[in-house]
Each structure stands twice: as C-alpha cells, then as structure tokens.
Amino acid sequence: MSISKIRFKGYDNSLERKTIGDITTSFSGGTPKSSNKTYYEGNIPFIRSGEIKSKQTELFISDEALKNSSAKMVEKGDILYALYGATSGEVAISQINGAINQAILAIKPNSGYFSEFIMNYLKKEKDNILEKYLQGGQGNLSAAIVKSIELHLPSQEEQSVIGSLFSTLDDLLASYKDNLANYQSLKATMLSKMFPKVGQTVPEIRLDGFEGEWKIKELGEVIKFYSGLTYKPSDVLSSGTLVLRSSNVREGELIYIDNVFVDPGIVNCENVKLGDIVVVVRNGSRDLIGKHALIKSEMPNTVIGAFMTGIRCDNPEFINALLDTKMFIYEINRNLGATINQITTGNFKKMKFYFPLTDEQQAIGSYFSNLDHLIVAHQEKISQLETLKKRLLHDMFI
The missing domain is CATH 1.10.287.1120 (Bipartite methylase S protein)
Incomplete structure (x- = not known):
C-alpha cells in the first residue's frame, strides 16, 4: 500500500481511496451577455479564472445579470478550480463571495471532508493532471475530468x-x-x-539635520566608469573567471544562474570590487537597459561582460538609489540609440542629476x-x- 513520506505522529497508515466526485458537489458558472452594459454595473464580484486567488475582481455584475445568465454564486471558502486556457489546473480557496463564469469549477466538500486538504491535493497534482488530460497544452479540462480524479484520504x-x-x-x-x-x-x-x-x-x-540646495552635476564628475570583457565562445570554460551579464542582475540584486566562466588568461579588464555598481548598457530588450546591482561583497576573479558598464564612486549606496529613480529612467530613454538599444559611456557620463x-x-x-x-x-x-x-x-x- 502506498504511504505518504511524512505523516503526523499518532495516525495510522490506513488510507481511503475516493474520487473528487465521491466526496464533493461541484458546479460551473456562465457569463452574462456583454452587450447588455447594465449587467456589468452591479456590485457582485465576477470572478474569472485568473482571479481565483484574489480578494478583488476587475468586473462586477448585477442581480439581474445573475438571474438572466448561467453565472452562479460561490462563497468564501469554496474551492475554485480553473478549467480553461492559460490558468488550467490552477486551484485556490475563494477569498470572497462572488459569481463565477464557465471557466471555473466550484467545489464544495461533503460533510466530513476538508477544503484545504482537497485544494492542496489538487495543487500538488496539477502537473500530472495537465500532462494526462491536456497533452501538448491543447484543449480544456472539464467538470467530469476533475470529478474523476482519485485521491488517497487519511x-x-x-x-x-x-x-x-x-x-x-x-x-x-x-x-x-x-x-x-x-x-x-x-x-x-x-x-x-x-x-x-x-x-x-x-x-x-x-x-x-540637512538643509541647503542640491547642486547639479554630470555623472562623469562623481563616478569612474569601466568597461567589460569581450570574449569568444572558445574562451568559455566550466570554471574560471566569472563574467557578470544582464542575466545575473534581477530586481536590483545579483543572482547566480546561467553563469558564464572564461579562461582567466584572456581577461583584460578590471575585476569588480566591493561597492561597485554594475549596469546593463546594451541589450536586445530596451526595458533591460539601466538594470543594475550593487556589489555587496568581495568577488575575486569576477568581471563584467561587454554589454555592461562598471561604476566606482565614493558613495555607492546613494548612486545605487539614484539609479532606481524615474529620473534615471527618463535619462536612459532620452539617450538610447535610435537603432541599437545602448547607452554609450559618453552619454552616461553626461547625464545630469542633483547632488547634496x-x-x-x-x-x-x-x-x-x-x-x-x-x-x-x-x-x-x-x-x-x-x-x-x-x-x-x-x-x-x-
């Protein structure tokens, strides 16, 4: 007999095999006619499949819409299961009372069964369900499929x-x-x-404790810039000198995935130092230009790639915050190349900001x-x- 790897103490190993349909009741909803605008001027939250985990909905419908359509009401605490599209297989406990459309299956456990247990089982089985019933990601799930899913109940x-x-x-x-x-x-x-x-x-x-006007300065007056390493595919090794690239910068922090190492013998640029800021200055995506991270620890044998620029200054935490402002984003957009997503070092140096x-x-x-x-x-x-x-x-x- 199959036994879960982790059990709470004091419980035996006996498990009951049931289907979702055996231990629950369920129903789907519908969508009021969009041509009747008054249907969408009510105060009933209209939950769509992308909102099953949310406390808020984008749309609200009227009592009349509920009465004249297949939309059905669910209660806070019901299980909501997404049947269609990109959210197929997503499941959550409803956070609100509201109406659902046909893309959602509402599931109510019978007496003696528990929403949290069933919901988490369905969450754990999501990938298996999609692989079995939606091979290649095509088609939709159905109430019949969900009700046929077997689970082992303690x-x-x-x-x-x-x-x-x-x-x-x-x-x-x-x-x-x-x-x-x-x-x-x-x-x-x-x-x-x-x-x-x-x-x-x-x-x-x-x-x-601070007063007085700030003074406008070009970045080149307060920052030293250094360039990154250009390397060939043949220079890449399984270990060696780490090359920081745009993929190593996420949400203002360094991450160490998709790392690239090169032969230390070909390195001809500066190593990054504690307090440096590394900035993406060239990329296929315009949105990534200006992405940056502060070097918060010593990183020996680490350089930046050719599409990055290194910044070295006396007050790196201030400059790092400055680069988070909308003013910096404005300067990036103003200085981007017309055909290449790039900020040149010359243009970077000439950007002007106020400094205390x-x-x-x-x-x-x-x-x-x-x-x-x-x-x-x-x-x-x-x-x-x-x-x-x-x-x-x-x-x-x-």
Whole structure:
C-alpha cells in the first residue's frame, strides 16, 4: 500500500481511496451577455479564472445579470478550480463571495471532508493532471475530468490537521508578501520624494539635520566608469573567471544562474570590487537597459561582460538609489540609440542629476540600503516558505 513520506505522529497508515466526485458537489458558472452594459454595473464580484486567488475582481455584475445568465454564486471558502486556457489546473480557496463564469469549477466538500486538504491535493497534482488530460497544452479540462480524479484520504482528523498546516503556511506566505509589497511601495514613494523633482533643487522629504540646495552635476564628475570583457565562445570554460551579464542582475540584486566562466588568461579588464555598481548598457530588450546591482561583497576573479558598464564612486549606496529613480529612467530613454538599444559611456557620463553634500548622500544611501535589505530578506523568506510548501505537498500526499 502506498504511504505518504511524512505523516503526523499518532495516525495510522490506513488510507481511503475516493474520487473528487465521491466526496464533493461541484458546479460551473456562465457569463452574462456583454452587450447588455447594465449587467456589468452591479456590485457582485465576477470572478474569472485568473482571479481565483484574489480578494478583488476587475468586473462586477448585477442581480439581474445573475438571474438572466448561467453565472452562479460561490462563497468564501469554496474551492475554485480553473478549467480553461492559460490558468488550467490552477486551484485556490475563494477569498470572497462572488459569481463565477464557465471557466471555473466550484467545489464544495461533503460533510466530513476538508477544503484545504482537497485544494492542496489538487495543487500538488496539477502537473500530472495537465500532462494526462491536456497533452501538448491543447484543449480544456472539464467538470467530469476533475470529478474523476482519485485521491488517497487519511482519517477526517488527519485531513483537518494537514489542511490546517497548509492554511497556516499560506497565511504566513500572504503576510510576508503583503509586507514585501508595503516595503516596495514605500521605496517607490520615497524615491520620488527624497530626490528633487524636475525644476526643483531640494527634495520634498528630507532627512533630519540637512538643509541647503542640491547642486547639479554630470555623472562623469562623481563616478569612474569601466568597461567589460569581450570574449569568444572558445574562451568559455566550466570554471574560471566569472563574467557578470544582464542575466545575473534581477530586481536590483545579483543572482547566480546561467553563469558564464572564461579562461582567466584572456581577461583584460578590471575585476569588480566591493561597492561597485554594475549596469546593463546594451541589450536586445530596451526595458533591460539601466538594470543594475550593487556589489555587496568581495568577488575575486569576477568581471563584467561587454554589454555592461562598471561604476566606482565614493558613495555607492546613494548612486545605487539614484539609479532606481524615474529620473534615471527618463535619462536612459532620452539617450538610447535610435537603432541599437545602448547607452554609450559618453552619454552616461553626461547625464545630469542633483547632488547634496557628502553627509546627506551617505544618509540617503543608508536609508535606501536598509530598505533594500528588508526587501531582500522578505523575498528570501518567501522563497524558503514556497520551497518548504512544495516539499510538503510532495511528501504529505500520495
């Protein structure tokens, strides 16, 4: 008999084999006629398949729309299963009372069975379900398919305990994600208020103890620029000198995936140093120009690629924050080549920004560095919790 790898203490190994249809009731909804605009002027949230995990919906329908269509009401706590399109196989516990369309199957457990347990089982089985019923990603799932899915059920008490565990994990994840969103929103707000706006020489919000106008300077006056390494495919090795490229920069941080190493003997450019900022200055995608990351630790035997520029300065945390502002994005767009997505070093040096005195630069840099640390810490915690949840889904269900 199959046994899950992880079981709570005190429960025996007996499992009951059932289908989703055996232990639940289910139904799909419909879509009110879009030609009747009054149908979409009500206050009933209209949940579509891309919104099954959300507390909000883009559309709302009226009581009349509900009455004159196949749309059906679901309650907070019902299981919502996406049947169609790109979201096929996605599943969640409804966060709201609302109406659903035909692309969603609402699932209500019978007495003695638990939404959290069933939902997490379906989540764990998503890839297997899609592979079995949607080979090549074509077609749609159906209520009949979902109801035929088999699962192995422990006792009702153990189902409840397992469901509670995953509910707690989901709540913890949601809390970290909410905090992350708040920190990211705070950073965006403060970047717009702690640097002078166009036509102004002082910021809207200033840290205590600082006054006086900021002075306009070209970046070339305060920053040393250095170029990256040009190499051939034959120079690439399985180990050697690490070459940082655009793929190593994500959301203002260095990541170490898709790494490229080259023969140290061909390196003819500067090694990156603690406090340097690496910036993408040429790329096939215009949106990636200006993407940057601060070097936060010593990185011996590491250089940047030819489509990157290195920045070295006295107050790197301030400059790193400056490069996060909309003013920098404006300067990038103003200086991009007409046919090649590139910022030349000459144009980079000539970009003009307002600068405070050194002490204020350091204080502003520290403020945003602390914010970045909180953001990264929350991102790492979210990643750890998601990895833990994925492992538990794999090991606690058969």
